[in-house]
Amino acid sequence: MFSLFKKRSKHTNVLPLQADMHSHLLPGLDDGVQTLSEAVQLVRQMSELGYKQLVTTPHILSDFYPNTPNGIRKQLKALREACQQEGIEMRLEAAAEYYLDEVFFKSLQTDEDLLTFGAQKYILFETGFVNQPAILLDAIFRMKAKGLQPILAHPERYEYMAQHRELAQELVERGALLQLNLNSLSGYYSIPAKKIGEWLIDKKLVHFVGTDCHNQKHMNLLKESVKAPYFDKLLKLDLLNNTLLEA
Numbered sequence: 001m002f003s004l005f006k007k008r009s010k011h012t013n014v015l016p017l018q019a020d021m022h023s024h025l026l027p028g029l030d031d032g033v034q035t036l037s038e039a040v041q042l043v044r045q046m047s048e049l050g051y052k053q054l055v056t057t058p059h060i061l062s063d064f065y066p067n068t069p070n071g072i073r074k075q076l077k078a079l080r081e082a083c084q085q086e087g088i089e090m091r092l093e094a095a096a097e098y099y100l101d102e103v104f105f106k107s108l109q110t111d112e113d114l115l116t117f118g119a120q121k122y123i124l125f126e127t128g129f130v131n132q133p134a135i136l137l138d139a140i141f142r143m144k145a146k147g148l149q150p151i152l153a154h155p156e157r158y159e160y161m162a163q164h165r166e167l168a169q170e171l172v173e174r175g176a177l178l179q180l181n182l183n184s185l186s187g188y189y190s191i192p193a194k195k196i197g198e199w200l201i202d203k204k205l206v207h208f209v210g211t212d213c214h215n216q217k218h219m220n221l222l223k224e225s226v227k228a229p230y231f232d233k234l235l236k237l238d239l240l241n242n243t244l245l246e247a
Contacts, residue, residue, distance in 0.1 A: 015226060016235055019244040020046065021055040021117065022124060022153060022179060022210025026075040026094060029067050030059040032214040040082050043090055045219050046211075053091040053245055055117045057124050061099040069113050072096060093117055097153055098125040105135050108142040116148060118244055124179070126153040132160040132167070137174060144175045151208060154181045156197035157189055165196070168205050177207040177240070183221050185228035198230050207240050 024032025025039045033039045046054060056079075058072055059065040076094040083090055096115040098104045104125070107114065116123045123143060127133050143150040155161050155168055155178050168178065183189065184197040200206050213219055225231065 015050045017049075017209065017241055018051060019053040019055070019241045020051055020211050020213075021057070021095075021122070021151075021208055021241065021244060022097065022181075023054060023056045023213040024058055024097075025054065025056040025213065026058050026072060026079060029072065029075060030065045032058065036078060036082050038216075039079050040086055040088070042213060042216070042219055043079070043083050043092070044086065044088050046213075047088055047090050049222070051090070053093070055093045055095055055244065057095050057097040059099065060096045060104070060115075062101060062103040067096065069096075069115055072115065095122070095124060098123065100125050100127045100133050100136065100139055102135075105139055105142070108139065108146055114148070118149075120149045121147060122151050122177075123148045124151045124153055127158065129157060130159050132158075132164070136171075140171065140174050140176050149177065150175065151177045151179050153179050153210070154184065154193075154212065156180060156184050156193045156200060159192075162192050162196050165199065168200060169203070172205060178205055179208040179210050180206045180234070181212045182209050182231075183212065183218060183225045185230050185234070186221060186225040188221055188225070201230055201234050201237065204237055206234065206237055209234060209239060209241060 024030055025042055027033050027036050027039050033042060058067050060067045072094050076092065080092050095117040114123060127136060140150050152171060161167060178200065180197055180200060184193045187194040211222055
């Protein structure tokens with residue numbers, strides 16, 4: 001909802017976005033930041049950009065990043081304390097970016113503690129980049145049945161989505177929300193990802209926009225991505241980011 005966003009001034013670097021729900025800022029848990037000092041620096045820069053709340057989302061991937069809720073919460077506590085010591089005002093929360101594999105799929109059939117955020121119990125998940133998982137639609141059904149609100153991370157980056165764009169609409173009709181990576185607008189990941197991202201915006205199929213910030217390079221690119229022609233068009237959508245501030 002556009003009214004929730006502050007108007008961006010041409011004379012400031014402050015963004016209208018005040019809440020981010022996709023990043024990798026907990027040190028040493030995945031391919032994101034590796035040290036606490038690096039994490040603090042990035043949180044500080046997010047604050048300078050105008051963000052007031054960050055839901056950081058380390059990967060949970062059984063073979064590579066077997067993170068647990070307790071381990072994630074421990075690192076969140078450390079980051080909160082470090083930011084407080086540095087005088088950085090930021091509401092920090094943590095969830096996860098779950099990889100859709102058989103392990104995660106089976107967890108949807110149990111009482112396993114899954115990391116969500118917001119009053120709606122949003123759960124962020126991703127898939128492999130090449131082929132559509134055979135269990136994708138069933139997984140969305142199971143998440144909904146479990147009382148969770150699934151959010152598919154960066155759909156514009158999936159090759160199978162580029163080949164079958166109608167799938168995006170089907171996923172939304174089945175109850176999923178879609179999260180666009182802000183840096184996709186600059187063509188950072190690929191030109192096809194940029195084009196699909198723009199198409200999703202045109203079709204009003206974007207519900208959240210995330211930084212997916214892993215490191216300083218990503219942070220630097222964010223400041224360029226907001227200059228992309230489609231950024232202002234993105235802000236005119238009924239984005240849900242800033243509703244997280246109400247939670």
